[in-house]
Amino acid sequence: MSAEPEMLSQPFELGFTYTRSTGPIVGRFLTELRDRKIVGIKGTDGRVIVPAVEYDPVSAEALGEFIDVGQTGVVKTWCWVKEPRHHHLIKKPFAWALIQLEGADTPMLHMVDAGDEANMTTGMAVKVRWADEPRGHITDIACFEPVSGGE
Amino acid sequence: MSEEREMITGMEAPIYLQYNFTAGSASTRFLAQIKQGKIVGQRCPCCKNVYVPPRGSCAACGVATTEEVTVKDKATVQSFTIVYIPIPNNPIKPPYIIANLVADGANNSFIHLMSECVNEEVHIGQRVKAVWKPEQEWDYAMDNIKYWAPIDEPDVPVDQIGKTIGGQ
Numbered sequence: 033m034s035a036e037p038e039m040l041s042q043p044f045e046l047g048f049t050y051t052r053s054t055g056p057i058v059g060r061f062l063t064e065l066r067d068r069k070i071v072g073i074k075g076t077d078g079r080v081i082v083p084a085v086e087y088d089p090v091s092a093e094a095l096g097e098f099i100d101v102g103q104t105g106v107v108k109t110w111c112w113v114k115e116p117r118h119h120h121l122i123k124k125p126f127a128w129a130l131i132q133l134e135g136a137d138t139p140m141l142h143m144v145d146a147g148d149e150a151n152m153t154t155g156m157a158v159k160v161r162w163a164d165e166p167r168g169h170i171t172d173i174a175c176f177e178p179v180s181g182g183e
Numbered sequence: 184m185s186e187e188r189e190m191i192t193g194m195e196a197p198i199y200l201q202y203n204f205t206a207g208s209a210s211t212r213f214l215a216q217i218k219q220g221k222i223v224g225q226r227c228p229c230c231k232n233v234y235v236p237p238r239g240s241c242a243a244c245g246v247a248t249t250e251e252v253t254v255k256d257k258a259t260v261q262s263f264t265i266v267y268i269p270i271p272n273n274p275i276k277p278p279y280i281i282a283n284l285v286a287d288g289a290n291n292s293f294i295h296l297m298s299e300c301v302n303e304e305v306h307i308g309q310r311v312k313a314v315w316k317p318e319q320e321w322d323y324a325m326d327n328i329k330y331w332a333p334i335d336e337p338d339v340p341v342d343q344i345g346k347t348i349g350g351q
Contacts, residue, residue, distance in 0.1 A: 040206040040214055040323055047199045049271055054192055062191040168191035 057086040060098060065172040068162050071098045072136050079137035083170075102134030103160040104179060109139075112149045122175060127152050131176055143175040151178060209239030209248075214323040216253075220315065224289050226250045231348050235289035236325075254288035256313035258331060259339045261285050261292045265302050280305050284331060285345040292345065295325065299332035308338035 054062060057073065061084040064071045072082035074097040077090065082101055087094055110129035116122060122143055129152075130139035145161065146152050158176035166172035206214060209225065213236045216223040225237035225248035232241065233252045240247050263282035280302055283292035297305060299314070311331035321327045 037211060037215065037323075039208065040211045041203055043201065044204045045199055045201045047197060047271075050196045050198065051193045052196045054194055059191045062194065063188075066188070066191065169194055 055086060057084050057095070060084065062168040062170070062172075064098075065170070066166045066168040068166060068172070070101050070103060070133060070160070070173075072101050072133075072138075073097060074099055075137075080135060081138050082133055082136040082140050099135065101136045105131040105133035105136070105139075105158055105176070107144065107152070107154055107156045107158055108132050109154060110144065110152055112152060114149075121171060125149065126175070129158075129176070131158060142170075142173060145175045145177050207239060209237045212251075213237055214325075217325060217327055218321050218323050220318065220321060220327070221253055222256055222286055222313075223251050223253050224286070226252050232290040233288055234291050235286045236293055252288060254286040256286070256315075256328070257334070258284040258286045258289075258311050258313075259344050260297075260305065260307055260309040260311060261344050262307060263297065263305055265305075278302055282311075282331070284311065288347075290345045290348065293325070295328065296330040297332070298330035305333075306338070308341055308344060310334050310336035310338065 061071055070082065071084055072080040073084035073095045075081050075090070075095065076088045076093050080099045080101060081089070081095075084098060085095065108130045110127045112125065112127050113120065114125050116124065116126065120126070122145055125148070127144040127146060127149075129142065129144045131142055131144070132139040144152065144158055157179040159179050161174045161177050163172050163174045213223060222235060223237075224233045224235035225239070226233045227241035227244055227246065227248050228250065229244040229246055230241060232243070233254065234241070234248065235254055237248060261283040263280050265278050265280055267278045269277055275296070280297040280300065281294060282297050282305070284295055285292045297311060310333065312334045313328040314330055314332050315321075316327055316329050
């Protein structure tokens with residue numbers, strides 16, 4: 033008989049294999065991403081909200097007027113990730129950033145692959161880097177990259 | 184394939200929680216003994232309730248439990264559910280029975296599988312016995328017991344399940 037262990041420990045994984053329903057508005061946004069286009073939606077005050085949302089964040093009215101926005105934008109704020117973790121899609125240091133696309137009035141969260149933290153500045157111009165095989169998911173935008181210079 | 188592709192209506196959003204589970208001293212002791220084919224709980228020094236599996240303390244009295252009590256591998260159904268929906272990665276084919284069982288000599292229940300039974304005839308108070316895996320497969324796991332099967336013994340009245348203090 034072997035000696036009794038001091039303390040038992042073992043790795044566990046708990047998984048929830050969700051598929052989330054997108055609804056017609058977010059579904060349209062993702063469908064457009066698959067075609068390498070980005071759409072926002074016009075709010076009741078005329079602002080263009082990106083990504084498209086179902087209801088106006090101020091008036092709570094249902095929204096439905098889609099607006100094409102550009103594939104370049106400006107970094108409004110950012111946070112550098114020095115050590116990407118297992119689940120991060122970019123396997124080297126990168127930035128999480130709020131990026132306001134051309135034609136949009138709100139910024140959206142995505143990643144910026146700038147190579148080095150020194151290349152990041154608030155107000156810098158970035159452009160979309162599309163995934164090789166878009167499938168109708170937010171990761172169809174692989175990330176954003178600096179418009180000039182950068183890596 | 185046509186040019187017009189279908190509108191996106193859903194997105195996969197799986198969540199995986201990966202962590203290390205450390206059993207703690209009471210569960211470690213319990214699992215070490217289940218590896219030997221024994222079900223060993225702990226008795227509370229105050230209320231004398233026996234906990235299987237033990238957690239190292241009595242939740243009612245708030246005191247540590249250290250005295251070990253070996254209980255039998257016979258038990259009573261305290262409650263149960265029939266599972267009809269398959270769970271991803273679960274090898275057990277529905278419908279099957281998951282039950283809260285109170286081991287003879289214990290005062291609390293644990294969750295385990297019932298089999299060799301007619302699902303529609305399973306009932307609270309029913310008597311069951313452990314069906315163990317072959318000894319060479321025993322590990323630090325409750326599934327050393329494959330499942331619990333009904334035995335031909337009189338039902339335990341509902342208000343007496345798990346109520347016998349001081350062993351049976």
